[in-house]
Amino acid sequence: MPRASLLTRPPWGRPGVKAVVTAGLFVTFLWNLRCFLNPGKFSREAPKHTEPLVVLVWEWPSRQAPNVSGDVCRELxxxxxxxxTTEQRLLGRADVVVFPHTRLQPGxxxxxxxxxxxxHWVWVSLESPSNTKALERWNxxxxxxxxxxxxLDIFIPYGKLVSNQSAxxxxxxxxxxxxxxxxNYHRAQKRAEVYKNLSRYLHVNIYGKANKKPLCKDCLLPTTSKSKFYLAFENSIHKDYITEKLWRNSLMAGTVPVVLGPPRANYEQFIPADSFIHVDDFGSLAELATFLKTMNSSRYQQFFAWQKRYSVKLYTDWRERICTICMAYPSLPHGHVYPNLERWFNT
Known part of the structure; x- marks a missing residue:
């Protein structure tokens, strides 16, 4: 056959091409049919569940695990x-398996x-990167x-402000x-250095194991509430690392938090700008001490304006935290895996 006729001939009419095209179309049909019958397996979107989502907590985050097998998320x-559930024998039925970092240390x-x-496996931790070790083994x-x-994927804060128009x-x-x-008082921590220098200018009433004045379980809030200001100093400084020191020890107790942690702008993503004092607001700790000691009653009361609009919600029950996985599940990236957990968490 002349070369010109090959060039002008439709490709599917050429020898051997027709069979290849037919086979390709057949494979494409089978793939589309497979995806149609099982869309969740071939998509980054969550598969639609007709049955309850089974969340297995491989080991409970705290030492004493409650009886959680059942429909506790709906009940509570x-x-x-x-x-x-916490029954490991149900691993084969679990859609999600939760692994608290504190229970992973043995390996x-x-x-x-x-x-x-x-x-899908979930890594859980409430500690800061400074206090989270041995992450490299979990890549x-x-x-x-x-x-x-x-x-991140599933956000579990220590606390938050919720709307409450009580006025x-x-x-x-x-x-x-x-x-x-x-x-836990360690001289190498920034909070220890700040406290030491601040105490040169004003007296700080210290409680807790570090000062050999431990408080009973129900004594914390009544004790801190008697102070005008509370040192809500974090043990390490990282983005979003704002713990119960702010939410419970200070705001819930009814005292004004003096915070040491991430920048002021980060705190303002959680609480109103006029509800706290940041150490970085002052050029020196002497200026901070003077501000605290000379504050009049009218200015002090302004720090509590947030109470007209909000109240504090603490997250203390791990059952509530784990149940949030089910709410987040449909929007989570299915098929994703963290290649370098340590590098991501330390970013």
């Missing part, structure tokens, strides 16, 4: 379609031998991260200026 928090030998198809292991960071301001009676509850 009104979250339907979420079955929570991989305590994890399941393999991740089942379609199953290419977890699909999702659950911690205090807002830019009531409650300021407990004050008997001293500044207090601080500290259990």
């Amino acid at each position: 928090y009104g979250i339907a379609g979420c079955w929570l 991989r030998d305590r994890l399941p031998k393999e991740k089942l198809p379609g199953q 290419q292991t977890f699909n999702w991260v659950m911690t205090y960071r807002r830019d 009531t301001v409650n300021i407990p009676e004050k008997t001293n200026l500044v207090s601080w509850v500290i259990s």
Whole structure:
């Protein structure tokens, strides 16, 4: 056959091409049919669940695990379609498996031998990067991260402000200026340095194990509420790392927090700008001390204006935290895995 006729001939009419095209179309048809019948397996979107989502907590974050097998998310928090369990024998039925970092320290030998198809593993931690060790061994292991960071998969803060239009301001009676509850005092920490220098200019009432003045379980809030100001100093400074020192020890107690942690702008993403004092607001600790000691009653009351609009919600029950996985599940990136968990968490 002349060469010109080959060039002008339709490609599907050439020898051998027709068979290849036909086979390709058939493969494409089979793939589209497979995706249609099982869309969740071939998509980064969450598969639609007709049965309750089974969330297995491999080991409970705290030492004493409650009996959580059942529909506790609906019973306690009104979250339907979420079955929570700690029974490891149900691994084969679990859609999500939760691994608290505090329980991972012994090593991989305590994890399941393999991740089942379609199953997602969640790494959980409320500690800052400074206090989270041995992350390098968990590369290419977890699909999702659950911690205090807002830019992650599942956000679990220590606390938050919730709308409450009570229009009531409650300021407990004050008997001293500044207090601080500290259990683990390390001189190398920035908060220890700031406290040492600040105490040169004013007296700080210290409680907790570090000062050999431990408080009973129900004594914390009544004690800190007697102070005008509370040193809500974090043990390390990281983005979004704002703990119960702010939410419980200070705001819930009815005292004004003097914070040491991430920048002011980061705090203002959680609480109103006029509800706290940041150490960085002042050129020196001497200026901070003078500001605290000379504040008049009218200025002090302004720090509690947030109470007219909000109240504090604490997250203390791990069952509530784990149940949030079910609410987040449809929007989570399915098929994703963290290649370098340590590098990401330290960013």
